[in-house]
Amino acid sequence: MNAPVTETLEADVLVIGGGTGGPMAAIRAKEANPHLRVVLLEKANVKRSGAISMGMDGLNNAVIPGYATPEQYVKEITIANDGIVQQKPLLAYANGSYDMIRYLDKLDVKFEKDGAGDYAVRKVHHMGTYVLPMPQGHHVKKVLYRQLRRLRIGVVNRYMATRLLTTRDGRIGGAIGVNTRTSEFLVIRAKTVVLTCGAAGRLGLPASGYLFGTYENAANCGDGHAMAYHAGAALANLECYQINPLIKDYNGPSCAYVTGPFGGYTANNKGNRFIECDYWSGQMMLEFWRELESGNGPVFLNMTHLAPETIGEIETILHSNERPSRGRFHARRGTDYRQRMVEMHISEIGFCAGHSASGVWVDERAQTTVPGLYAAGDMASVPHNYMLGAFVNGAIAGEEAARFCAEVDLPEADGAAVAAEQDRVLAPTRRGDGLTPFEVEYKTRRLVNDYLAPPKITAKMRIAQERFAEIRDDLGALVARDPHELMRALEVQSILDCADMAAAASLFRTESRWGFYHYRIDYPETDNDDWFCHTLLSRDADGRMRHRKHAVDPYVVPVDATEMTAYQKLRIVPAEAAE
Amino acid sequence: MPLAAHAASVPVVVDDAKCIAAKGCTVCVDVCPLDVLAIDLVRGSAFMKYDECWYCMPCEVDCPTGAVTVNIPYLLR
Ligand SMILES: Cc1cc2nc3c(=O)[nH]c(=O)nc-3n(C[C@H](O)[C@H](O)[C@H](O)COP(=O)(O)OP(=O)(O)OC[C@H]3O[C@@H](n4cnc5c(N)ncnc54)[C@H](O)[C@@H]3O)c2cc1C
Ligand code: SF4
Ligand code: SF4
Numbered sequence: 344m345n346a347p348v349t350e351t352l353e354a355d356v357l358v359i360g361g362g363t364g365g366p367m368a369a370i371r372a373k374e375a376n377p378h379l380r381v382v383l384l385e386k387a388n389v390k391r392s393g394a395i396s397m398g399m400d401g402l403n404n405a406v407i408p409g410y411a412t413p414e415q416y417v418k419e420i421t422i423a424n425d426g427i428v429q430q431k432p433l434l435a436y437a438n439g440s441y442d443m444i445r446y447l448d449k450l451d452v453k454f455e456k457d458g459a460g461d462y463a464v465r466k467v468h469h470m471g472t473y474v475l476p477m478p479q480g481h482h483v484k485k486v487l488y489r490q491l492r493r494l495r496i497g498v499v500n501r502y503m504a505t506r507l508l509t510t511r512d513g514r515i516g517g518a519i520g521v522n523t524r525t526s527e528f529l530v531i532r533a534k535t536v537v538l539t540c541g542a543a544g545r546l547g548l549p550a551s552g553y554l555f556g557t558y559e560n561a562a563n564c565g566d567g568h569a570m571a572y573h574a575g576a577a578l579a580n581l582e583c584y585q586i587n588p589l590i591k592d593y594n595g596p597s598c599a600y601v602t603g604p605f606g607g608y609t610a611n612n613k614g615n616r617f618i619e620c621d622y623w624s625g626q627m628m629l630e631f632w633r634e635l636e637s638g639n640g641p642v643f644l645n646m647t648h649l650a651p652e653t654i655g656e657i658e659t660i661l662h663s664n665e666r667p668s669r670g671r672f673h674a675r676r677g678t679d680y681r682q683r684m685v686e687m688h689i690s691e692i693g694f695c696a697g698h699s700a701s702g703v704w705v706d707e708r709a710q711t712t713v714p715g716l717y718a719a720g721d722m723a724s725v726p727h728n729y730m731l732g733a734f735v736n737g738a739i740a741g742e743e744a745a746r747f748c749a750e751v752d753l754p755e756a757d758g759a760a761v762a763a764e765q766d767r768v769l770a771p772t773r774r775g776d777g778l779t780p781f782e783v784e785y786k787t788r789r790l791v792n793d794y795l796a797p798p799k800i801t802a803k804m805r806i807a808q809e810r811f812a813e814i815r816d817d818l819g820a821l822v823a824r825d826p827h828e829l830m831r832a833l834e835v836q837s838i839l840d841c842a843d844m845a846a847a848a849s850l851f852r853t854e855s856r857w858g859f860y861h862y863r864i865d866y867p868e869t870d871n872d873d874w875f876c877h878t879l880l881s882r883d884a885d886g887r888m889r890h891r892k893h894a895v896d897p898y899v900v901p902v903d904a905t906e907m908t909a910y911q912k913l914r915i916v917p918a919e920a921a922e
Numbered sequence: 923m924p925l926a927a928h929a930a931s932v933p934v935v936v937d938d939a940k941c942i943a944a945k946g947c948t949v950c951v952d953v954c955p956l957d958v959l960a961i962d963l964v965r966g967s968a969f970m971k972y973d974e975c976w977y978c979m980p981c982e983v984d985c986p987t988g989a990v991t992v993n994i995p996y997l998l999r
Contacts (some may be wrong), residue, residue, distance in 0.1 A: 391953040391980040501957070523957055553997040555956065555974045562955045562976075592998045668977045672994050776924050822925070827957060827972060 349528040349765075351756075352499075354382040355748045356741065357518060357533035359504045360567060361385030362393020362560070363730055364720030364737030365539035366487040371741035372537075373494045379745055381496050382531065384520055386503040386830075387562050390488055393541055394560050394697075394721070395730060398481030398664045400601050402454070403467075403729040405475040406440035410464040413437030415471050417900040423469070423624045423910050424700050424726050425856050425869070427580065427877060430899045431707040432725045432736075439735040444475070447734065450486050453479040465604035469620040469909055474600055480664045502529055503830055504566065506764050507536060507574040507716070508757055515574070515715035516754035519764050521833070526772065526826040530761055534751050535715045535744035538703065539737055540567025542585065542721040543841045545834070547691025547796060548788035549594050554781070556594050558587055558690045559721075564834045565841035567722040568694060571703045572840060576711040577879040579704040579724040579893070581848035582861045584797070585695035587623060588631050588642070591688035595666040597644040599623075602661075605653050607646040610684060611639035618913045623698055625858025626910045632689060632797075632859050643684035654680050691788075692796050694841060697733065699860060700726035701848075704879055709740035712881070715751065717744050770821070771832040777822035780831035784838060787814055791842050797862045799849050807846045814839060844888070848880050851890045858910075932970040933995040934959065934981060940989035941967035950981035950990055 356372040358365045361383045369383040385392055406416045416437040421428050444462070448454060455463040455476040466472040477483075491498060502520040508530075510516045517533040544559020555561040572578060588609070590597050599609060599621035611617050611634050618630045634642050646654060657680065662670030678685060696702040703711055703718040705725065711718050717740035719725075720733035728736060771780075794807035818836060823829035854870035855863045877893040941947070944966030951959045951968060958972040959981060968989070975995055982990040 387955040387957065388952055391984070392955050396955055396978050396980055397983070551998045553995050555976055556995060556998050557976070560955055560976060560978070561974070593994070594998070667979050667983075668992060668994060671992075672998070675994065675999055778923065779925065781928075820923070830957070831974075 349530060352382060352529060352531045353380065353753060354531055354533040355379040356381045356535050356537065356744045357531050358383045358537040358539060358741070359518060360539035360541060361389035361498065362539065362541055362720070363395050364733035364740070365537070366491055367734045367737035368537045368539060368719060368741035368744070369496045370490050370494060371738040372745040373496055375742050375745035379748060382499060383491065383496055384499045384502050384504055384518070384531070386501070386523060388500045389491065389498050391484060392562065395483050396560060397667055398483050399477055399730055400480060400598060400660055400665045401474055401476040402444070402731045403600055404473050404727060404731055405444060405462070405464060406437045406473065407444065407462050407464055407475065408441060410472045414900045416473065418902050418906070419468055419471050420727050421898070421900070421902050422907055426875065426907060427700070427856070427895060428726055429706070429896055431896065432705065434899055435707040435739060436725060436728060436732050436735050439739065440731055443731060443735045443738065450490055452483055452486050453477060467600050467603045468622045474604065476601070476660070477664070478660050499529070503833065504570060505768055505833055507570050508760060509574055509713065510754045513575065513713065514751070514754065515713055517756060519761060521768055521829070522826065523830040524826050526829055528765060530756050532753055532756050534748045534753055535717065537740045537744050538567045538571060538716065538718040538722060539720045539733070540722050542693055542695035542697060543568050544693045544695065545838055546693045546788065546841050546845065547791045548785070549691050550688060551592050551594065554784060554788070558589055558594055559693060559695065563721070564837050565694065566834065566837045567718070568703065568844070569837040569840040571711065571718065572844065572882055574713055574716065575882055576713045576716060577704040577881040578702065578844065579877050579879055580701045581694055581844050581880055582852045582878065583625070583700045583857045584692040584845070584860045585699040586628050586692055586797070586859060587690040587698060588628065588687050589690045590669070590672070591641070591686040593669065593672045594690060595669060597685055597687060598661065599644065602644065602646055602657055605657055606649050607644055607657070609687070610643050610645040612641060612643070613639060614645060614684070617915055619915055620913055624910055625860035626913050627858065628689070628860065629858035629862060630914050635689060642687045644687055645684045646680040647682060647684060651681060692791065692845070694845070695721045696724055696726055697721035697729050698727065700724070700857070708743045709736055710743065715747055768833060771823035772829055774820070774822045777820035778817055780821060780823065780828055780835050783814065783817060783821060784831070784835040787811070787835065787839050787842055791845070795842070795845050795849065797859050799861065799863045801850065801865045804846050804850050808843070811839060811843050811846065844880060847888045847890070848878060852878055930973040931996055932973050933975050933977060933993045934970040935991045935993065936968045937989045938965060938967045940987045942987055943967045947986065949984050949986060953980040953984050955980070
């Protein structure tokens with residue numbers, strides 16, 4: 344490839360990642376101040392990028408008056424997350440939830456309503472009622488795109504951000520991106536940056552062995568986590584992995600949130616229920632894993648008992664929204680919900696606050712520990728925030744960034760940092776032979792499965808660190824023959840950063856917590872005396888990983904000790920299980 | 923290390939008879955989140971260039987002529 348062509352852009356608010364939270368951050372920043380230059384940078388194409396590429400089956404965590412209060416929601420998630428939450432951001436989300444639903448409704452996103460025109464909310468969680476179906480949820484991206492166009496927000500597609508720029512005094516200064524089709528460089532000077540790059544979803548290797556057969560949209564490989572880390576931001580509780588119960592091999596949701604309210608349930612090979620609640624939590628996953636490992640495995644989703652019309656309704660949702668190829672997958676194997684239970688399995692590990700609780704540390708204003716840098720959605724630390732959380736917290740991030748712009752000047756780009764990054768990025772294009780991104784990624788992710796997936800064992804995680812260090816040396820041999828391979832070569836570097844962070848964070852917390860997510864064989868008990876705290880991981884001045892404990896802020900919504908154990912009693916005792 | 927050519931079956935199939943890439947259409951290539959489709963300029967139609975598919979289906983749903991079929995990748999089937 345030829346010498347790098349470099350374009351430059353200036354922005355007041357630069358949003359990186361145009362999936363779910365990103366477009367909303369850009370929209371709200373522009374609505375807050377129409378004079379701002381708002382740029383939305385996306386690795387793929389905003390029209391169809393991110394977790395909601397094809398739409399969504401429903402809101403998993405809607406806080407709607409009449410069904411739930413913000414305080415109830417905060418309590419539920421505090422309990423589901425073993426008490427380790429910052430309640431203020433959770434409450435900020437819960438308070439913004441209903442307004443966001445009405446805003447989306449006004450933009451023409453369709454939610455299920457009853458005959459009286461009220462939202463038809465369903466119960467899936469252990470305690471409260473928060474699930475709002477979207478049987479016509481396939482048009483969410485179209486609605487967002489229309490609003491981006493209306494507000495004339497600058498959209499830059501097919502540029503992958505590779506590093507953030509910071510100023511000498513530690514404030515955000517912009518970002519560097521590379522075109523995934525031409526390898527052209529883009530240097531964006533920006534007063535503020537909002538990171539919305541989604542989950543680190545290409546960390547573990549799916550059981551199928553197919554690198555892109557992930558639960559998450561496979562474009563989300565942890566670039567956001569890696570960029571935040573290299574910019575000096577703190578990341579929280581990375582040992583609290585994301586692990587989901589999914590359709591075996593297909594690796595997508597089955598989905599209990601859709602089928603549960605209709606009467607579908609998770610069952611063992613005898614067709615019996617073994618958990619009381621299908622809401623995804625670490626405790627639920629622990630019971631799921633135990634059942635898989637026992638003589639009662641595999642685990643299934645059972646709908647065989649439902650009426651044909653009900654199943655028809657479920658099929659319409661599951662086979663047209665969100666992951667529409669589900670229907671094709673089942674058809675090929677002859678799985679008809681009416682006759683056969685759907686075989687389920689456990690997903691690869693990842694980082695995703697949307698479903699679990701780890702990510703770039705943010706407060707209730709979506710601020711990271713780097714001034715001017717905000718984060719939202721699956722990559723930020725607000726637990727269980729799902730799609731609506733990405734919207735609400737994205738909106739908060741956009742509005743806060745818009746406000747911060749008024750206080751600062753546009754920073755100069757650090758020429759030395761830009762030059763160093765160009766060297767790093769282009770290195771794989773300067774080699775004629777070496778290691779392909781595919782094989783380096785495969786090996787890294789295979790080792791993640793072998794050594795990092797729970798149950799976590801100290802000796803294994805240390806071996807992982809040795810192997811990852813060897814792979815880090817191998818990065819110097821990466822070869823990319825075209826711009827597409829260069830994107831993959833850069834992605835594998837983010838994946839390796841995340842793998843190292845997963846190992847280091849898991850070793851730091853010497854207890855077990857969050858059910859299966861951080862189940863350590865050498866430290867099987869939960870140790871509230873020493874570990875009732877967040878863990879923060881960041882990069883020190885010498886480029887090494889540094890850990891610290893961070894106290895859980897006093898709760899704004901009190902939870903009493905008797906309620907705290909609700910999610911630890913999910914297993915159904917055998918006498919009841921025989922239904 | 924020298925590189926080997928590695929063959930793999932691809933899950934996405936384009937019907938050349940229906941594809942209107944020769945008339946300038948690039949919709950499927952534009953929307954793919956993994957950027958794995960491309961236009962074959964000689965044949966004048968789209969094809970799957972890289973076996974890196976999330977079987978998500980925007981390519982099939984957004985194609986104006988119904989030329990695209992997304993199959994489940996073989997390893998998962
Ligand atoms: C299969 C599936 C089903 C789900 N079902 C539901 C449901 O029914 N209900 C619900 O409430 N939630 C559901 N969720 C969760 C919800 O979709 C997510 O929590 C939410 O959409 C995350 O939004 P986000 O903005 O953080 O990430 P995303 O929407 O994934 O966006 C991240 C974006 O960043 C881009 N990007 C990544 N790296 C870079 C880079 N280096 N440079 C530039 N751009 C980059 C990606 O291309 C992507 O567009 C589901 C998730 C999945 C994966
Ligand atoms: S969208 Fe359809 S018609 Fe257009 S290039 Fe792709 S396959 Fe051909
Ligand atoms: S199914 Fe998705 S990932 Fe595969 S080619 Fe089509 S748009 Fe791309």
